[in-house]
Amino acid sequence: METYLRPAVIGVMIFVVFNALIMASAILVLAERKIMGFMQQRYGPYLVGPHGMLQPIADILKLLFKEELRPKGADKWLFTLAPVLSILTAFVAFATVPFGAETTFFGLLDEPIKLGVADVNVAVLVVFAVTSMGVYGIVLAGWASNSKYSLFGGLRAAAQMISYELAYATSLAAVIMLAGSLSLREVVDSQAGTWLGFIPKWYVFLQPIGFIIYVIAGVAETNRAPFDFPEAEQELVAGYNTEYSSVRFALFPQAEYINMVTMSAVATDLYLGGWHGPFLPASLGWIWFLLKVGVILFAYIWMRWTVPRYRYDQLMQFGWKWLFPASVLNLIVTAALVLYLDA
Amino acid sequence: MPETFVFYALSALAIGASLLVIGQRNPMYSVLLLIASFGALSALYIQLDAPFVAVAQIIIYAGAIMVLFLFVVMLLNAPREDAAEWDRAHPLRHPNIGRFGALLAGLLVVQLAWALAKATELEAPVGARADGASIASVAEMGRILFTRHTFAFEATSVLILVAMVGAVVLARREGSNQ
Numbered sequence: 001m002e003t004y005l006r007p008a009v010i011g012v013m014i015f016v017v018f019n020a021l022i023m024a025s026a027i028l029v030l031a032e033r034k035i036m037g038f039m040q041q042r043y044g045p046y047l048v049g050p051h052g053m054l055q056p057i058a059d060i061l062k063l064l065f066k067e068e069l070r071p072k073g074a075d076k077w078l079f080t081l082a083p084v085l086s087i088l089t090a091f092v093a094f095a096t097v098p099f100g101a102e103t104t105f106f107g108l109l110d111e112p113i114k115l116g117v118a119d120v121n122v123a124v125l126v127v128f129a130v131t132s133m134g135v136y137g138i139v140l141a142g143w144a145s146n147s148k149y150s151l152f153g154g155l156r157a158a159a160q161m162i163s164y165e166l167a168y169a170t171s172l173a174a175v176i177m178l179a180g181s182l183s184l185r186e187v188v189d190s191q192a193g194t195w196l197g198f199i200p201k202w203y204v205f206l207q208p209i210g211f212i213i214y215v216i217a218g219v220a221e222t223n224r225a226p227f228d229f230p231e232a233e234q235e236l237v238a239g240y241n242t243e244y245s246s247v248r249f250a251l252f253p254q255a256e257y258i259n260m261v262t263m264s265a266v267a268t269d270l271y272l273g274g275w276h277g278p279f280l281p282a283s284l285g286w287i288w289f290l291l292k293v294g295v296i297l298f299a300y301i302w303m304r305w306t307v308p309r310y311r312y313d314q315l316m317q318f319g320w321k322w323l324f325p326a327s328v329l330n331l332i333v334t335a336a337l338v339l340y341l342d343a
Numbered sequence: 344m345p346e347t348f349v350f351y352a353l354s355a356l357a358i359g360a361s362l363l364v365i366g367q368r369n370p371m372y373s374v375l376l377l378i379a380s381f382g383a384l385s386a387l388y389i390q391l392d393a394p395f396v397a398v399a400q401i402i403i404y405a406g407a408i409m410v411l412f413l414f415v416v417m418l419l420n421a422p423r424e425d426a427a428e429w430d431r432a433h434p435l436r437h438p439n440i441g442r443f444g445a446l447l448a449g450l451l452v453v454q455l456a457w458a459l460a461k462a463t464e465l466e467a468p469v470g471a472r473a474d475g476a477s478i479a480s481v482a483e484m485g486r487i488l489f490t491r492h493t494f495a496f497e498a499t500s501v502l503i504l505v506a507m508v509g510a511v512v513l514a515r516r517e518g519s520n521q
């Protein structure tokens with residue numbers, strides 16, 4: 001591939017990923033309501049389109065035509081900035097997540113391209129850094145609304161994020177040690193192949209505790225039930241987004257769904273072997289990737305409608321007294337084993 | 344040439360945001376401007392071919408420490424940092440304290456001038472070291488940190504620990520056991 005083509009390839013990749021994320025958030029809204037309906041023995045949305053399939057379009061149109069309100073005492077700049085910051089970090093976080101092996105699209109391109117927007121050698125850390133910035137959107141929304149419910153939602157988001165980020169990062173570090181690389185693409189490629197011919201070499205089998213910690217902390221980081229304290233509708237009306245309406249409001253749940261996708265994609269890359277899987281050729285590995293992400297996303301929704309919310313003090317106790325020590329222990333044991341087996 | 348332009352734009356952003364942190368009175372905006380300043384610094388690190396340092400800067404400062412700052416500012420919910428009566432009578436407002444601060448500021452300017460004068464002697468590009476190893480490599484950076492700079496590294500961590508213990512001691516009320 002000639003060098004002048006590279007910006008074009010990156011441009012196409014950005015376009016595809018951007019739209020895929022928007023579509024994913026729309027599909028997730030529908031999936032969430034359908035699965036919730038199924039779990040509660042009812043149909044869920046059923047009127048718009050066949051089996052209610054076009055419900056997300058109706059939702060978006062409804063939100064677009066709502067009036068945009070801003071409380072009188074709200075901070076004008078930060079109130080506008082907060083949802084933008086939320087959605088921005090949600091999109092940017094996916095930039096360094098690879099989702100497929102090198103492919104030429106069946107000879108369509110002269111040289112293979114890597115599926116993923118940017119291939120950075122510290123990709124794991126970039127994803128972590130950007131998602132950790134995502135909390136500012138929620139915290140600022142809570143503060144700028146000048147409402148007591150919003151403020152509590154924002155405060156909780158900040159406290160929860162700091163508490164669970166530690167366990168999250170520590171469980172990541174254990175995988176990085178196993179793979180010996182900070183690049184997500186290299187982490188995925190180190191999981192190629194099988195043990196004994198049938199067990200895939202996924203890190204979930206080497207890091208079962210790490211995987212569980214990662215998923216729990218990931219749910220807390222994306223503010224999903226049972227860790228949805230920033231909005232906790234029974235206590236705080238709607239938490240940080242109480243005062244928001246119309247498009248500004250819509251951006252918050254959309255950012256949340258995109259964050260879920262990113263979290264699942266990173267979990268797939270780190271623990272579930274990314275695009276490696278049997279039956280399909282390497283050029284179609286992204287289908288495996290999508291399937292694995294879908295399974296994790298289903299588990300996300302499943303968890304939300306089956307597990308009740310924690311109490312706030314339980315949340316803090318669990319984060320600091322169980323999750324964090326467990327992840328540190330996991331890290332120490334992993335480090336010792338990696339050193340021992342390598343030497 | 345575009346690199347030079349980006350460098351000056353980012354530097355201007357970092358310096359401007361840092362000045363505004365102390366230049367305006369809304370503590371909430373101060374925190375956000377500080378984050379903007381950190382972001383610009385981090386982008387400058389990327390320009391120096393040190394992506395790991397850049398990302399660490401974002402994770403540690405912007406992602407963790409500033410969230411804590413924001414949390415405290417929100418918890419106190421101080422709308423503006425106005426000079427109230429008790430504030431003007433504060434011991435830190437004593438003129439001699441101001442003079443001491445001015446002295447320290449003068450010292451800092453002298454130090455900066457000295458360091459910059461010395462820096463012109465450096466010929467090698469910042470990202471690369473003499474033996475060809477780049478600080479872009481995380482493994483190489485870890486090796487340097489735990490061999491050549493071990494003392495500085497450990498001394499810094501002890502310093503942070505001391506500051507933490509000091510904060511606990513200062514915050515503790517006399518006579519309370521909790």
